[in-house]
Amino acid sequence: MATTLIDQAQQTDRRIVRTQTALAEALIALTLEREYETITIRDLAARAGLGYATFFRHYSDKDALLNDVLEVVIAAIVDLLAPSVEQADHTTTGIALFRYAQAHATLCRVLLRGRATNLVLARFGIDALRYTTHWVPLAPPGIPPEIAVHHRLTATLALLQWWLEQEMPYTPEQMGAIYYQLIIQPTLAANAE
Amino acid sequence: MATTLIDQAQQTDRRIVRTQTALAEALIALTLEREYETITIRDLAARAGLGYATFFRHYSDKDALLNDVLEVVIAAIVDLLAPSVEQADHTTTGIALFRYAQAHATLCRVLLRGRATNLVLARFGIDALRYTTHWVPLAPPGIPPEIAVHHRLTATLALLQWWLEQEMPYTPEQMGAIYYQLIIQPTLAANAE
């Protein structure tokens, strides 16, 4: 959706917008119904009310559509985690993270199902240096910085995923506190054993 | 491999053992070369030096073979994590875990690639009560027990995965200490904020 939005700055054929929106909504709906892997392009086209061949005029394959749909959400999550660098208030960052996930629960649920964690990790990998350099000074003595960074990312995504799959049984404020106590605090330099 | 080993107590046709071993080795080799999803049954049969149809005489699909191959490793990891219940020495358990992963690095690497985490989580889910009841009294005040359990499992598997993918840059002893400091200690009741 994002890559296409850029193109739409120049060409805004309403048919294109309509088709891609229909495909995006079909993917979201079907992903919430069953396993992503079991969804065929024929299913997507049918659910979107489009011809089969039309799909390939917009996306090369199923993953291309998924990436397009999730691009905005991934970027938002990455950005939400990034600023929590030297600003002391990690709990606030955590609350913001869970609030965003709550506001975009459907898309985030789609994102965090399946192997999507790797998708986010890959995205983080691109800016790895950025996060590492920011987070390194915060790692405790016994913990190698790379491990601290990796741990924060994977544990945060796993916690987010659990919360969404459990229908968000706690408030973002509670989750922010848990996030801090369980994930952030143990990776702070201040937490010298 | 395990399910079949049981059968072999009664029927031990050498051809069967040979075929299934070849398939298992082919799967392991190919999984280390490329993405599990991209491997076809034709690839497996070819790499194993077997006819295509022969595969289906032993396994219903690719996942059945994978489960068979990993059954022993999964059971071992689950057991390694289970005893760390009330025996105070979590670091020792951690060291044992990373030693086991080191000794069976290839298989563990295969296991923890892709969505295998979910596989282990599902296995844990079966005995969820067992782990929860054991671990619950260890959760700190602010942290719901279910979250503590889920966090321990996912974070431990992620840490294990990172270590294996990085070619095991630290010793099992070091990893055991990290495991305790990063994952166990923050989920102990003693760690009241």
Place this chain on the structure above:
DNA sequence: GAATTTATGATACACTCTATATCATATCTT
């Protein structure tokens, strides 16, 4: 509003992979 451009629908096609079936052959068990 008319002309032009372009996206879509429908269909056909080649290709890959799965899963099953069959039968002659090779290999194992007893």
Place this chain on the structure above:
DNA sequence: AAGATATGATATAGAGTGTATCATAAATTC
């Protein structure tokens, strides 16, 4: 050595992917 059975080779049916074509519908542009 004889009988049992696993394998190889091959054929087949079905599902899914990805591309191509052409008439039609819908958009943009003037």
